[in-house]
Amino acid sequence: MLSQVKRNEFSYRAPRGTSDILPREQGYWRYVEERAHAICQLHGYQRIETPIFEDTRLFVRSIGEETDIVAKEMYSFPDRSGAMMTLRPEGTAPVCRVYIEHGMHNLPQPVRLYYIAPIFRYERPQAGRYRQHQQFGFEAIGDGNPALDAEVIDMAWQFYHSLGLRGLWLKLNSIGCSSCRPSYLESLKGYYAERIERLCPDCRRRLVQNPLRLLDCKKESCVDIKESAPRSIDHLCPRCQDHFQSVEKYLALLDLPFNVDHRLVRGLDYYTRTVFEIQPQGEEGAQSTLGGGGRYDDLIEQLGGKPTPAVGFAAGVERIILNLKRQNIAAPVPPQPDVFISYLGEEAKDKAIEYGSRLRREGIGAILASSGRSLKAQLRQANALGMSYAIIIGEEELGEGKVTLRDMVSGEQRQMSFEDAMKSLKEKQ
């Protein structure tokens, strides 16, 4: 009885923060993914796919123990052997693992790779923020030249542009390297320590555990403090300064309209030097960022590889689709079968099955009517599905060994042999 009650009370739904991508949405997904493949092909990036889960230590080591992702958001679980696994919470660390594991330092450098993959983070769901989302990301590993930063930033910009998105902001900053950042962090901590009374509880914790993230606080009370905080670009060592100037120079050369944002730090610990984000203009919320990336020159070494500079970028597909809709950009409708085959009776059904298969073998998409309906009802179904043509096999057609080919738009129709109908449909393709 109890199980009966429980069963009735429970209605199955997609888990909170996840969504089903229904057929009517697929056009957008396909559009974004095709643009992603195209931009990567243009720039010589090759696709890579990694497992959906990895050893938890990979993410803790790379993203950083004090980050929100590692501290609060990972889907981690012991597998049946007791080893701790984590559903991929970001795409860069797995790509770096692959680079090391498969000896990619032996390939011509930089190695240019891209992925389109689901990402899992236990976040508070809201518009534009989900617990499972899809990221398109690309990484150029094995070259520290600022020209590569510019290549990655340009590629990200051109990707959005190729989708038709306009009115975007490109924000840029440099957060220095392991030699100049410590002195910057000291200055930042000193500044915030003097104002500790006014900080929100999260920022008081950040001050001790992850001071760079102080600059990321969105709370009203901390925004003013953030405005006048010391700037990382004033504390760069000469090499980081040179690097940043070169990136700025190349971006200007490429006509990319960037703004230097001194508060831009990003949420993962592995970044060094260049960081950047792309946002829709006028929307500064944490949920609006369309994509971001930067350099991570120390990460491969931290994960056990040789010292290897690298730079990358990742974009959230759901947010792109949200912005496409906001900007009234329609995605091309994916192609669907053209021909509907309607029939009456068992003998005609055999023919319909045979003809349907023969059409498809010739590359002509076809759908069979469902059995047991009148021809009129079947043609109504063809209309509702938006089919261009119908092949009708009724009693008369069966008797004559022919079919009727009907143009569903004009209503014109003619009897002919199936072979002629197929020929005519082929010509219309």
Ligand code: AMP
């Ligand atoms: P990140 O790995 O945090 O730099 O995220 C890269 C991009 O993925 C962001 O700019 C967003 O477009 C997207 N993104 C990150 N987290 C989420 C999320 N929880 N839901 C939807 N999209 C997200």
